[in-house]
Amino acid sequence: MDGQSFLMLVYIFVLAIFVGFELITKVPPTLHTPLMSGSNAISGITIVGALLSAGLEEFTISTILGLSAVIFAMINVVGGYLVTDRMLKMFKKK
């Protein structure tokens, strides 16, 4: 990776942080727990990297690490979304 493409990634990172700040400040305190578990599920996006590691042609140490990463990330993703849905289902208006 050269300096130029690294800088592009930093750009995207910084701009996304700002988008995040804008979005999250509008979430009411009532929803802070589901926000936390729901955003936590999003951080399981690492699954993409895990899949690329676990699907290598040759079986190496990278594959083992990748497989473990798939399991970890998938627990994060499935657990996070399901538990958030369970909570949000309960929020009812009078």
Add this chain to the structure above:
Amino acid sequence: MDLIIQLTYLVASVFFIFGLKMLGSPKTARKGNMYSALGMLLAIVVTLFDKHIINYEWIIIGLVVGSAIGSTFALRVQMTGMPQMVGLLNGFGGGASVLVALSEYYKIAPDIPATTGTTIIISILIGSVTFTGSLIAFGKLQGIVTGKVVKYPMQHPINAILLLAVIAIGVFIVINPGSSDILLGVVGVALVLGVLLVLPIGGADMPVAVSLLNSYSGLAAASTGFVLQNNMLIIAGALVGASGIILTLIMCRGMNRSLMNVVLGGWASAGAEGPAADSAAPKGDVKSVDAEELAMILDSVSSVIIVPGYGMAVAQAQHAVRDLANTLEKKGVKVRYAIHPVAGRMPGHMNVLLAEAQVPYDELIALEDINDDFPNTDVVIVIGANDVVNPAARHDQSSPIYGMPILNADYAKTVVINKRSLNVGYAGIDNELFFYPNTLMYFGDAKDAMGKLNSELKEL
């Protein structure tokens, strides 16, 4: 195909953003979460078409095992156990980042450019700290690890040295990318650092710790994005990182403490000296009531505010509280709930518990929106909360909680405090509210006490 994959990643990123936006209102929140999940599904499915993926057997095993464990966790957990659940899930996210970074390292070593090497080290550092830090937070919330503030000698110098060690080894690896054994040193030191950073934090400061770890888990995902040069990972990770930071700051503001103060385990030094604090206890008369007397008082009022705290969660009293509120409402009493930002063990903890007990969310009012209403309220019922209604925060400059925003429960005509004893709260200080002339103590376990009160009230 590459182009289609990249475009789908863009679509997934947009779904995440929309999902979070829809979490801005309880009406759209559930749908928003589904959009976000749909984005994740898209990202996973399209990645499977990547030309670098040749073998699917391990992937399938991983997906099935991970989904099975994740869904078991999610469907089994009780609402009172939600803080530790979220803590645990944070940890898995962080762990995945470490594993992916390591895997990437072994894939491309020893020809690793300095920028990639740096991102791998950063990814390992953040991911490891998130992983062990979250496990400790989980342990503390679950009661496996002590919820007390843990102090050990040279705490801060040791952490600083560990961090410097990670950086030093990291720089060495970036310069000599072939030294894979030393890389494991980075992992080891960073894992220890995660333990030591969270261990000192006390139980009631967990809202801050869990929020901060939430932020770290996002940053870990973003750092993986830097390693893989994947924009979607960076965007998704940054969104979560920002979310966690905001929640962290809200929690700190709720306690009027700086982030450094919480992270370094500052406030609770007062809690650690419990007996000393007792000697300065405000002396006075405590008036206590039983269920029957209290029911008679409540029978003739027109407005009630309920202030729930962690004690309600511990006693699993949310359903009993809801039943009581229903009885009151049937008698024409206006019932609302005042929610302090740091009540419970994670942001929004009380709201989830009360939502589980089918309390409508429009009756759950945040501190700044309800604080002016206390003077016009007949009765405030404080259930398992303590420091968040301590008037000392307003006027006693020597109090450790001085300056913390509190619920103005003491301004109500009558304050009823349900507690098991007169013991101090988390901050380790006495609550002068217990001795106020308009305060009535209603002793007992929250669940039993509310149940008894409810049946007395029904008989009237």
